[in-house]
Amino acid sequence: MTVVPAHRRSAALASYVAALSAYDLGPGGVHRGLPSSTISITIPEADSLEIGWFGRSGSPERFRAVVAGLHLDPAELRQRGSTRGVWLTLSPPAAAALLGVPASALSGQVADLADVAPAMAHLPERLADCRSWPQRRALIEEALLAGLDRNERNTGGRELPATLAALSGTARVQEAARLLGCSRRHLSGTVRGALGVTPKQYQRLLRFEAARGELVAAARDGTAGLATVAAAAGFADQAHLTREWRAMAGCTPTEWLRAEVLTGPSA
Incomplete structure (x- = not known):
């Protein structure tokens, strides 16, 4: 098998892969999955993931590797034992181009990677055999490129x-x-x-994500308060920002920062 150089893999996937990184959930192995305008794939190195939705009935489900579609509700991710793995986010067009299913088929739900893209079912086991981050990244990117080859007719145009x-x-x-x-x-x-999702819901997700980015930057730099963050992200005022975060994240911006950024994982 020919191995594609790293820079060529990244270039070929640039319009589809928004982020690809290692994660560590830290003490307790718990992470709040915020509403998202992208498709996310979470692949633990060893132990499976348990995922439940805040505000929804039903018991949490367990996955060896998980694909999450666009969603407006917060989720709780729990990984016992080893808390590390690989996390990536894909643009909505990437769902069809890389996974072979439209983003609409995944909207508001989570599913096992093996069910969504059977050809990628091997990734958790192969990932566990990798000994370095370059190896892990190459493994994931090669699998995505193979998906792009399989689904080249599903790119959807412009x-x-x-x-x-x-x-x-x-x-x-x-x-x-x-x-x-x-x-x-x-x-x-x-x-x-x-x-x-509707166009209005998509814009709501984009505004929420803009606020999340501003919050993280402000917390790490210590340069801005919530009022400044609200204005930069397109909210009417700080109260509007806080109401939206309670509705979409199930907590206030300050509570999320304290749990996920200042003392916990940043992904």
Whole structure:
């Protein structure tokens, strides 16, 4: 088998892979999975993951490796024993291009990686055999490239990336439709069919993620308060930011920072 050089793997996957990193859940092995506008894949090095949803009925489910679609609710991830693994996030078009299923099929839920992409079922065991981060990264990237080869007809063209770019660059759905030269109804149908969420929900997720990024930067630099973070992320004020975080994360921004950033994992 020909091994693709690291820089070529990264270049080929650049438009699909938003992040690829190692993680360590730290003491207790618990992590709050925040609402997300991307598809995430979490692959533990050894022990399986137990995942439950805050505010939803039902018992937590156990997965050897997990794929999570776009979701507006917080989840709890618990990994006993070894708390390390690999975590990556994919843009919505990557679901079809790399995994072979549309992002809408994964929206609001989690599933085992082996069920979503059977050809990647080997990754947890192969990952456990790796002895360095370059080996782990290469393993994951080679598997994603193989998925891209299998699903080359599912890349979806340029319409979806252009649609998502318009939504991310505007504050209102109607403005995004105007930029795209289509009706709001057409835009809504495109986004619902591809992502499983409405355009407004997608923009809500983007604003939430912008706030998360601003919060982390502010906490680490000690340069900004919640009011500044709220303004930078597009919220009306600090109270609006706090209400949205309670609704979407199940906690306040300060509580999340204390648990996940200042004393816990940053992923």
